[in-house]
């Protein structure tokens with residue numbers, strides 16, 4: 001049998017030494033891992049959800065840069081707000097549930113209204 005020289009799976013360079021290696025360097029190994037991760041459906045889903053959460057947070061910030069503001073739910077949804085996604089929730093003693101998107105949160109009010117609140121650290125779980 002002929003001895004085979006392995007080629008790096010990322011850059012194609014010949015790999016010195018043992019022929020069972022797949023990569024010529026640590027750099028190529030981590031690049032290969034990044035490529036796999038980008039193609040991984042679970043990773044794509046995580047990135048998609050992160051994107052939705054960031055968008056929600058930006059819409060809340062626009063609605064209420066500081067303090068509290070009452071808005072129409074419709075207004076937020078039209079800007080792309082997705083009510084299904086939030087980072088965590090906080091239930092007050094009165095039984096109101098605030099939904100958080102990172103440092104901003106909102107409370108659904110009657111009549112399709114929403115109270116948007118600039119994040120309050122004491123509410124963090």
Ligand SMILES: [Zn+2]
Pocket residue numbers: 008009010011012013023024025028
């Ligand atoms: Zn390489």
